[in-house]
Amino acid sequence: MKTVVRAFWVSALLLMTSACSSTFVYNNLDWLVHWYLDDYVDLDRTQKEHFDINLEKWLAWHRSEELARYHAHLESLKNALQAGSMDETQWLEQFELARDHWERLLRKLGPDLAVLITELDDKQVEEMFEELEEENRKEEKKWQKRVEQERLQRRIDNLEEDVSRWIGRLTDQQKALIAEFSPQFHENFPLWMEYRRTWQSQVKALLVADSDLASRQASLEALLTEPRQVRTENYQQKSRQNGELYARLIASLQKSLSDKQRKKLIDELQSLQDDLEDLME
Numbered sequence: 001m002k003t004v005v006r007a008f009w010v011s012a013l014l015l016m017t018s019a020c021s022s023t024f025v026y027n028n029l030d031w032l033v034h035w036y037l038d039d040y041v042d043l044d045r046t047q048k049e050h051f052d053i054n055l056e057k058w059l060a061w062h063r064s065e066e067l068a069r070y071h072a073h074l075e076s077l078k079n080a081l082q083a084g085s086m087d088e089t090q091w092l093e094q095f096e097l098a099r100d101h102w103e104r105l106l107r108k109l110g111p112d113l114a115v116l117i118t119e120l121d122d123k124q125v126e127e128m129f130e131e132l133e134e135e136n137r138k139e140e141k142k143w144q145k146r147v148e149q150e151r152l153q154r155r156i157d158n159l160e161e162d163v164s165r166w167i168g169r170l171t172d173q174q175k176a177l178i179a180e181f182s183p184q185f186h187e188n189f190p191l192w193m194e195y196r197r198t199w200q201s202q203v204k205a206l207l208v209a210d211s212d213l214a215s216r217q218a219s220l221e222a223l224l225t226e227p228r229q230v231r232t233e234n235y236q237q238k239s240r241q242n243g244e245l246y247a248r249l250i251a252s253l254q255k256s257l258s259d260k261q262r263k264k265l266i267d268e269l270q271s272l273q274d275d276l277e278d279l280m281e
Helices: 002-017 022-027 029-038 045-083 088-117 122-145 148-167 172-184 189-208 213-225 233-255 259-280
Strands: none
Touching: 022 259, 029 045, 045 088, 045 259, 088 213, 088 233, 122 189, 148 172, 148 259, 172 233, 189 213, 189 233
């Protein structure tokens, strides 16, 4: 059921990063969520009815409350950019605001999902976690196929693509900055996979446990609303360091923007705000 949260978050990310398709995806979020969910578990008729009742409630909440928060976040970011160059601390504050969106979503959906997921029978639970583990193995296989230099080049390519999406064609100086910073990022894939499997195993253990339903649902809610609790200290530390490094990179890149690039960045943010305003109406 965590895939439901993922589907909502995919939509939120699209709204924040892709003006050309975001409104279509958001307006069709009901079938998008079902499409995600069907990849993991087949619900019976009663379960689908319960799920759809909750989905309608979640969508109404998201449209009425969350979209305005995204709009306000974009406005604060746009104002900060127009005021001048932002330093590492200011960018970290922006990342924290984005993290708040995610955590609010978890807190909203977590209690309902904890109830819904305990409606699954043993066969459905097994089916869901087999699919999740198959997904884990596929991710591992893709990662293991790449040697260290290929992973580094992929990181550089992804960063260049992400940045150029916002500011247009990169200068040689900007490409050099990305190439300079990229090797400094921690490779967190093994730690992320360890965290993912730990979280999944704890959820599964609760679903098949013989303890009383209320107790299991409370524990599931805690895992769904605060999944980071099962991350190792090493993973948390390296993720924090990667975030700080990324903030320094973005701050350095911002100082290198031409007038044309700066205008494109502001225009992109404004376009996203326009989409959000349309959706809120």
